[in-house]
Amino acid sequence: MEIGKLISIAISMIFINNFILSKFLGLCPFLGVSKDMKPAISMGFAVIFVMTSSAIITWGLYNFILIPFRIEYLRTISFILVIGAFVQFVEMVIRKTSPPLYKALGIYLPLITTNCAVLGVTVLNSNDFFSSGGAVAGSFVYAVCQAFFAGIGFMLALIMMSGIRERLELIDVPESLKGIPIAFIVASLMSLAFMGFSGFKL
Amino acid sequence: MNPMDIIIPVLTLTILGVAFGIGLAMASKKFCILMDPRIEEIYKHLPGANCGACGAGGCMGFAEALIHGTCTIDRCSGIKEEAQKEISNILGIELKARIKQVAILHCHGGNKRAKDKFIYAGIEDCTAANLVMGGPKACRYGCIGYGSCVEVCSFGAITMNDEGLPVVDEEKCTACGNCILVCPNKLFTLEPTSKIYSIRCKSLDMGKAVMDACSVGCIGCRKCEKACPVNAIKIIDNLAVIDYEICNNMGKCFEACPTKTIGRKKK
Numbered sequence: 001m002e003i004g005k006l007i008s009i010a011i012s013m014i015f016i017n018n019f020i021l022s023k024f025l026g027l028c029p030f031l032g033v034s035k036d037m038k039p040a041i042s043m044g045f046a047v048i049f050v051m052t053s054s055a056i057i058t059w060g061l062y063n064f065i066l067i068p069f070r071i072e073y074l075r076t077i078s079f080i081l082v083i084g085a086f087v088q089f090v091e092m093v094i095r096k097t098s099p100p101l102y103k104a105l106g107i108y109l110p111l112i113t114t115n116c117a118v119l120g121v122t123v124l125n126s127n128d129f130f131s132s133g134g135a136v137a138g139s140f141v142y143a144v145c146q147a148f149f150a151g152i153g154f155m156l157a158l159i160m161m162s163g164i165r166e167r168l169e170l171i172d173v174p175e176s177l178k179g180i181p182i183a184f185i186v187a188s189l190m191s192l193a194f195m196g197f198s199g200f201k202l
Numbered sequence: 203m204n205p206m207d208i209i210i211p212v213l214t215l216t217i218l219g220v221a222f223g224i225g226l227a228m229a230s231k232k233f234c235i236l237m238d239p240r241i242e243e244i245y246k247h248l249p250g251a252n253c254g255a256c257g258a259g260g261c262m263g264f265a266e267a268l269i270h271g272t273c274t275i276d277r278c279s280g281i282k283e284e285a286q287k288e289i290s291n292i293l294g295i296e297l298k299a300r301i302k303q304v305a306i307l308h309c310h311g312g313n314k315r316a317k318d319k320f321i322y323a324g325i326e327d328c329t330a331a332n333l334v335m336g337g338p339k340a341c342r343y344g345c346i347g348y349g350s351c352v353e354v355c356s357f358g359a360i361t362m363n364d365e366g367l368p369v370v371d372e373e374k375c376t377a378c379g380n381c382i383l384v385c386p387n388k389l390f391t392l393e394p395t396s397k398i399y400s401i402r403c404k405s406l407d408m409g410k411a412v413m414d415a416c417s418v419g420c421i422g423c424r425k426c427e428k429a430c431p432v433n434a435i436k437i438i439d440n441l442a443v444i445d446y447e448i449c450n451n452m453g454k455c456f457e458a459c460p461t462k463t464i465g466r467k468k469k
Binding site: 061065066069071074077078081082085088089092093095096 | 210211214215222223225234
């Protein structure tokens with residue numbers, strides 16, 4: 001584990017391979033929760049938390065159950081099982097231990113359960129996703145870091161988007177583009193901007 | 203083909219699924235939230251239409267709001283008297299009498315009485331028809347008659363009569379206000395059920411224009427205003443308006459009205 005590697009994972013996951021703007025995963029919360037800043041931030045934190053913990057659990061499942069039995073092709077379905085059960089469990093715990101937090105997260109926790117970005121990060125973790133190959137699949141620390149920074153990237157995109165959409169409310173948008181259409185156009189422009197990072201070689 | 207190739211994955215997934223299921227079941231026992239039992243009790247007595255007239259998200263939310271004291275029973279418009287008593291017993295509070303209201307349609311211009319200005323062949327929906335020059339009828343204030351209010355009423359209180367006008371069933375109407383929201387010409391208002399007379403016109407046009415468009419429109423002739431002994435009726439912008447605070451069901455306006463614009467409930 002080198003610190004340089006971690007930094008390059010961070011840059012890769014936040015900018016180059018940003019989950020929303022380069023991989024187009026998790027678009028539903030990206031458009032659904034980005035109407036204003038406050039819920040966007042709480043959603044971002046929730047996603048970071050769920051991504052990181054799901055990465056921990058699925059890494060164990062993949063390396064200690066799926067690989068030894070040579071049933072890697074069950075990856076997707078078993079990961080969905082794990083993430084779904086885990087988020088349900090987290091929801092129960094939060095509801096019991098911290099009602100205010102439960103109220104703040106509200107509908108977003110169950111939304112994350114079925115969020116492709118979370119499944120995406122866990123699947124890509126087991127895929128040697130990180131550019132220099134072999135770094136993630138074998139290493140627990142790298143896998144968890146990658147998931148964590150993927151969450152940070154997700155939150156970054158959400159916050160930028162909500163900032164822009166708050167301003168869009170006040171701007172004279174053509175009638176036919178009001179609401180979701182203009183949000184999609186803005187998202188595509190942001191995505192184009194993020195494509196500028198794809199020239200980075202780490 | 204090795205049978206183990208099938209058995210192992212099936213077993214693995216089954217075990218995982220069962221393990222998570224049991225785990226979640228145990229967790230839900232361990233982390234169960236004690237709900238206030240009164241919420242369920244109250245919910246049983248609510249109409250269950252989830253119409254949202256009370257301001258809560260639905261009947262369940264309303265029950266919770268009642269328990270927390272952020273809402274009062276009379277906010278629910280679909281509720282029956284007995285159920286109100288039951289709920290106030292559960293909550294242990296005094297029940298205040300509520301003035302029962304009913305939605306009244308302020309237009310008598312059915313397709314026999316109101317003239318058309320063109321033949322409309324679009325979507326049979328008031329909102330859509332209203333976008334085309336304010337609907338096919340010559341009077342731009344009146345009932346368009348495609349029954350958007352019938353669609354939106356979750357209590358089945360509104361039916362269309364043979365003249366293409368919606369009729370409100372006073373028994374079924376709960377004064378939830380959904381028809382008021384949906385009507386593009388804002389022809390419905392909520393009025394106390396105890397009042398018999400109502401102005402069935404919304405036209406602000408001058409007398410001649412009203413006469414040209416509809417045989418039962420208010421022409422602003424002021425006969426009702428003069429006839430009312432308690433001055434409950436006023437002509438405002440060429441249209442008669444009854445002040446129900448003052449009105450005491452005398453019916454002098456009904457007798458005086460030359461165009462039969464004023465409606466009387468059959469008692």
